[in-house]
Amino acid sequence: MSKKSLVDKEHPPRELELYFGPQHLGMVGNFSITLKVTGDRISEAIANPGYLHRGFEKLMEYRTWIQNFPMVCRINVVEPDSMEMVYAMAVEKLAGIEVPQRAHYVRSIYLELARIGSHLFGLWAYANMLGFDTVAQWAMYHRDLLLDLFEELTGGRVYHIYIWPGGVRRDFPEGFKDKMVSTLHSIGGCVPDYDATFFENRLFYERAKGVGKISQEQAKEMGATGQILRATGMKYDIRKVAPYAAYDKVPWEVPTREEGDAYSRIWVIRDEMIESVHMIFKLLDAMPEGEVYHRIPNPFKWNIPKGEAYVRVESSRGELGLYLVSNSEDKPYRVHFRTPSYPHGLTVLEKALKNASIADVGNIMISLYVVAPEIDR
Amino acid sequence: MNRSLKEKLEATFSDIKVAAPEDDRMVITTRKDAVLSVLNFLKTGGYQHLGLVSCVDWIEDNEFELVYILSAYLQDNYEYSIKEKTNIILKTRISRENPQFMTIIPVFANAEPYERELHELFGIHFEGHPRQIPLLLERDYSIPPFRKDFDTREYVKEVFDNIPVVEEKKK
Numbered sequence: 001m002s003k004k005s006l007v008d009k010e011h012p013p014r015e016l017e018l019y020f021g022p023q024h025l026g027m028v029g030n031f032s033i034t035l036k037v038t039g040d041r042i043s044e045a046i047a048n049p050g051y052l053h054r055g056f057e058k059l060m061e062y063r064t065w066i067q068n069f070p071m072v073c074r075i076n077v078v079e080p081d082s083m084e085m086v087y088a089m090a091v092e093k094l095a096g097i098e099v100p101q102r103a104h105y106v107r108s109i110y111l112e113l114a115r116i117g118s119h120l121f122g123l124w125a126y127a128n129m130l131g132f133d134t135v136a137q138w139a140m141y142h143r144d145l146l147l148d149l150f151e152e153l154t155g156g157r158v159y160h161i162y163i164w165p166g167g168v169r170r171d172f173p174e175g176f177k178d179k180m181v182s183t184l185h186s187i188g189g190c191v192p193d194y195d196a197t198f199f200e201n202r203l204f205y206e207r208a209k210g211v212g213k214i215s216q217e218q219a220k221e222m223g224a225t226g227q228i229l230r231a232t233g234m235k236y237d238i239r240k241v242a243p244y245a246a247y248d249k250v251p252w253e254v255p256t257r258e259e260g261d262a263y264s265r266i267w268v269i270r271d272e273m274i275e276s277v278h279m280i281f282k283l284l285d286a287m288p289e290g291e292v293y294h295r296i297p298n299p300f301k302w303n304i305p306k307g308e309a310y311v312r313v314e315s316s317r318g319e320l321g322l323y324l325v326s327n328s329e330d331k332p333y334r335v336h337f338r339t340p341s342y343p344h345g346l347t348v349l350e351k352a353l354k355n356a357s358i359a360d361v362g363n364i365m366i367s368l369y370v371v372a373p374e375i376d377r
Numbered sequence: 378m379n380r381s382l383k384e385k386l387e388a389t390f391s392d393i394k395v396a397a398p399e400d401d402r403m404v405i406t407t408r409k410d411a412v413l414s415v416l417n418f419l420k421t422g423g424y425q426h427l428g429l430v431s432c433v434d435w436i437e438d439n440e441f442e443l444v445y446i447l448s449a450y451l452q453d454n455y456e457y458s459i460k461e462k463t464n465i466i467l468k469t470r471i472s473r474e475n476p477q478f479m480t481i482i483p484v485f486a487n488a489e490p491y492e493r494e495l496h497e498l499f500g501i502h503f504e505g506h507p508r509q510i511p512l513l514l515e516r517d518y519s520i521p522p523f524r525k526d527f528d529t530r531e532y533v534k535e536v537f538d539n540i541p542v543v544e545e546k547k548k
Contacts, residue, residue, distance in 0.1 A: 049513060053514065055522065058529055223487035256454075321428055342490065
């Protein structure tokens with residue numbers, strides 16, 4: 001065997017450009033990153049969004065207030081429900097529509113169900129990326145159980161269009177509450193299994209600890225919200241900061257972690273799912289009887305007075321905002337969504353990938369919880 | 378709290394309009410050359426979270442309205458105050474003929490992708506922006522596509538109706 005070292009000291013590795021995505025095994029969704037790498041180290045990362053740009057915000061200017069509902073939910077494929085919520089809230093604010101008490105509770109329960117479903121999907125993506133196929137299959141199965149619930153409630157599995165200006169489209173059908181409780185119990189009963197196989201697994205710890213670390217100062221500088229901020233110890237959650245629906249009606253906690261790395265972000269997501277299940281049970285107990293819908297004017301002749309509104313909700317990925325302008329017409333004048341993945345995927349990701357290794361790209365990106373359609377809109 | 382901020386703003390800056398239509402919302406309208414200093418003032422006042430940079434095309438007034446939405450991060454973890462609940466909407470108008478404005482990246486670094494998007498979709502040039510390159514679109518448009526005079530339907534008709542039909546060859 002020759003004694004020549006594999007590392008050629010006379011010719012150090014030069015900088016290469018590496019295209020990561022949109023077709024790549026480590027990439028979720030249609031998104032790509034151009035990496036400048038020297039050896040295994042990333043010296044610069046450039047995010048390339050746009051593969052899913054459908055110009056929704058422009059298209060919405062051509063459609064009436066109600067016609068826009070099928071459009072808004074397609075902005076975030078994984079969790080369309082908070083999109084419906086933010087749009088309905090903005091329309092209600094502009095038009096001055098009140099929502100009945102019971103509808104607030106129904107909305108909160110529905111949004112929490114969607115949050116759990118979205119987190120399970122995120123867990124699927126993350127576990128799959130790390131090679132925990134079993135956990136990924138469980139998460140997908142449990143998400144499917146929730147989709148069954150959505151199908152019974154709204155008729156649709158993925159896109160529901162359930163929240164409506166003035167309330168929700170229909171009340172819970174008979175027996176739905178019991179079914180929901182038993183589904184949530186059966187998912188909750190698997191938490192020890194999830195913990196034993198994944199969350200408390202040494203492999204997960206070794207692979208995620210210290211990866212993609214973001215300090216609180218950096219997170220604030222880059223406009224981060226959601227898990228990224230909560231994993232650095234700040235209890236910033238729009239459901240607490242500016243409560244909407246029925247989130248101020250029951251007590252609940254905002255789970256946080258201190259370290260700000262991928263490991264703590266995934267733990268925050270796990271704790272949030274459990275908190276959401278508890279919250280649903282509390283909301284079900286506190287839910288009043290009554291109407292779930294206040295009639296709105298005829299949607300075909302509905303002109304909303306001139307004005308502007310900015311509303312925020314906490315989607316499963318962070319702060320979701322909507323800037324909506326009306327020019328006293330039957331259509332919106334300007335729509336602009338502030339989606340959580342936008343700063344996370346464009347600003348935070350580029351920064352977090354600097355000096356990381358190529359093997360950690362998927363790890364960092366999925367733990368930042370970036371969902372591409374939300375960036376492109 | 379909002380009232381004191383309003384008074385402070387009005388005392389510090391001339392030619393500024395501050396309205397607080399609701400407890401949790403404040404709308405500030407200002408001249409375009411005062412934007413950076415107002416943003417700086419608000420940032421030092423604790424409104425560190427730039428949520429959104431947006432633009433509205435008021436074609437009838439022949440102006441673009443730039444909109445900056447700010448809110449505050451939590452000061453401590455045990456109390457949620459009205460300050461964090463408040464959204465500050467800072468607005469300014471620039472001419473539509475010569476859509477130029479200065480970048481706010483020196484104050485809020487995370488404005489970079491937002492301004493890049495506005496440059497692409499509205500054709501506003503941000504002075505001092507480090508990379509005004511396309512973000513979302515793949516084609517070049519004669520009118521930036523999010524302006525009001527860009528008609529999506531007309532564009533689709535023009536582009537896709539003129540693609541020649543493939544005729545099936547008979548054997």
